[in-house]
Amino acid sequence: MSEQKMIWGHPRGLATLFFTEMWERFSYYGMRALLILFMSAAVADGGLGFDDQTSGAIYGLYTMGVYLLALPGGWLADRLFGLKKSVWYGGIIIALGHFTMGIPGIAELFGFHSDGVTALDTNSFFLGLILVVIGTGLLKPNVSALVGGLYAPGDAKRDAGFSIFYMGINIGGFLAPILTGTLAETNWHLGFGLAGFGMVLGLIQYKMTAGYLGEIGDLEPAKDAVEEEGRKRLKKGTSIAVAIIAFVLVLLFMGVIPIDAFAIASYSKYIIAIVAFSYLGYVILFGGLTPSEQKKVIAIGIVFIFSALFWSGFEQAGSTLNLFAERFTDRSIFGWEMPASYFQSVNSLFIIIFAPLFGALWIWLAKRNLEPTSPLKFSFGLILLGLGFLTMYFAAKIAASGDLAAPSWLLITYMLHTWGELSLSPVGLSLTTKLAPKKFYSQMMGIWFISVALGNLIAGLIAGEASGEDAEGIQQMPDQYMLIVMTTIGGAVVLLLISKLIQKKLMGEVR
Incomplete structure (x- = not known):
């Protein structure tokens, strides 16, 4: 810990994680502020025209999923990716999710979108939501764990470091609804796109300054051949699971799988x-x-x-x-x-x-x-x-x-x-x-x-x-x-x- 570069009495890596989490929360709260309004808005106003019962159920499933997937996200980081890579992969998936939700807006921009709610609108919306949930499950628990890793056990500055980190969360949460909400007044998909752009900014600064984290968050080498073999099996199993999830998401995007959100x-x-x-x-x-x-x-x-x-x-x-x-x-x-x-x-x-x-x-x-x-x-x-x-x-x-x-x-x-x-x-x-x-x-x-x-x-x-x-x-x-x-x-x-x-x-x- 003593070899870390310090800034204002804290490890320089804290600034990396501060801005990563700030932009991730910007993307999350920016979309969350628009979510139920977009779903329940009339089709004539650019929304999906869902009734309140359906909109509320989808909103609840989405916010539930963000917390539930934090558990396997932390587990995969500990056993397969390491904390740093999990944050990186999670951020990429989150950004893809936001931009997927913006596909109808892009189609409309180039004249490929007809009036009314189409399968493209609903399926890209659901696919985007699922990607954001998966990405958040990978990023959210592990970026917090990285903050803890910056400080030695018993370091009196740890609590202050977390307080600074949580300030980043609330700065992102404060700015996002205002900025995404302003754009959404023009076009809902622009608001979703801005949320994704915020995540991209977070990824860029994370990649550029990740060196300040040193070896913190790297996956430790396998202790023996048995553990190495176990990791290989886990990678194969994870690859199969990802393939199955991707297949289901494609079916969802094509409208093959019906969704009854309230049920x-x-x-x-x-x-x-x-x-x-x-x-x-x-x-x-x-x-x-x-x-x-x-x-x-x-x-x-x-x-x-x-x-x-x-x-x-x-x-x-x-x-x-x-x-x-x-x-x-x-x-x-x-x-x-x-x-x-x-x-x-x-x-x-x-x-x-x-x-x-x-x-x-x-x-x-x-x-x-x-x-x-x-x-x-x-x-x-x-x-x-x-x-x-x-x-x-x-x-x-x-x-x-x-x-x-x-x-x-x-x-x-x-x-x-x-x-x-x-x-x-x-x-x-x-x-x-x-x-x-x-x-x-x-x-x-x-x-x-x-x-x-x-x-x-x-x-x-x-x-x-x-x-x-x-x-x-x-x-x-x-x-x-x-x-x-x-x-x-x-x-x-x-x-x-x-x-x-x-x-x-x-x-x-x-x-």
């Missing part, structure tokens, strides 16, 4: 929950754990439930709330109508503003022995989430009366949700690392991300029900928002009631 999403949520809890049960019963470790895994199972509940509400930012911004919010500013996608930048802006304050708050409370336990912080996160949707209940009342709601309703909601995120997200990730038995450490981290994936999927399914697609739906919106309020705050109350039991009986010394 797939509906069944997927049960499959994910069953698999997650079956695995936790296996670890508890047959994992060779001590009684103390078994209790901590049970606590992780409880964390899973409330984490999924939180993300099922929070991740409606890009679906339900995005549609509310477009359909029911007064976006007129001195005669100019602000694109609805701009609201997707608010969360990142609030994180930049409030994350240091929350960090300082926990430290201030800890010094006075007043810092809440992790279950209590989880409860606060759910309560703040519920208060955000309570704000939206009143905004929906305005929409149901036939008027447009002021932008301040959404801004207050996003602020409360950001506070909830800062109370729960870093706490949940940290808590999982503390509770996880050593020999199941990575798997338990995977369980956390599966809970996030499940929450994202449910958020997409809810979007189709609470979006006010028609006149009847508009009148039902306030009640649907109130149902979300009761569910999230009700979950918070349940967690508050059992928090002491979880702390004393299951978590032990872990706070």
Whole structure:
């Protein structure tokens, strides 16, 4: 570590990873801001003309897939590609995905595209989404792991390095919806193309400055002939899997394979929950754990439930709330109508503003022995989430009366949700690392991300029900928002009631 070139007290490689992740998040959040708006937009307006139920289901499957594929992405990096190559390959696949989604726009530019939604529109859209999911699964977990590799164990600068790295995430998340949303006002595909261009910029700077990473993230040489043979078999198996996936994608692109997104999403949520809890049960019963470790895994199972509940509400930012911004919010500013996608930048802006304050708050409370336990912080996160949707209940009342709601309703909601995120997200990730038995450490981290994936999927399914697609739906919106309020705050109350039991009986010394 001492031989690394330093800049501002940190390894120079941190800047490489900062900008790589910033542009990757630019591409992700840029497309995410447009996704459900494009799918639900009328064909006459250049959209796909999907109903809200289908659009929400596709959105949920997409955001779910990003988190689920992070697990095999990390596994392939550890055993086959190494971290650096995985980031490179992942970025290339992401860029290809974005540009694939832009194919209809290119065809239209050269006069090869007829009016209306064609198989080219829908199939290139689905193919592009799948490629972005695959690429993100390769890039996202491994670029974070590279940041950790820059610092020696116990280096006091590690946390500060990650804070700088996460600032890059939020800068990308703030800029992307504004820039892609502006272009999408002219042509949706230009917005998708800009997201892909951002990823290309990230790849260029990554390749040009990857030397600053040194040997960090390289795949270690095989220890013996047996391990080398195992890698060869893995490469063959991966090649076969890639060929099969490519074949399926070609069939998808040609329209041979039909897609029922809502049915797939509906069944997927049960499959994910069953698999997650079956695995936790296996670890508890047959994992060779001590009684103390078994209790901590049970606590992780409880964390899973409330984490999924939180993300099922929070991740409606890009679906339900995005549609509310477009359909029911007064976006007129001195005669100019602000694109609805701009609201997707608010969360990142609030994180930049409030994350240091929350960090300082926990430290201030800890010094006075007043810092809440992790279950209590989880409860606060759910309560703040519920208060955000309570704000939206009143905004929906305005929409149901036939008027447009002021932008301040959404801004207050996003602020409360950001506070909830800062109370729960870093706490949940940290808590999982503390509770996880050593020999199941990575798997338990995977369980956390599966809970996030499940929450994202449910958020997409809810979007189709609470979006006010028609006149009847508009009148039902306030009640649907109130149902979300009761569910999230009700979950918070349940967690508050059992928090002491979880702390004393299951978590032990872990706070």
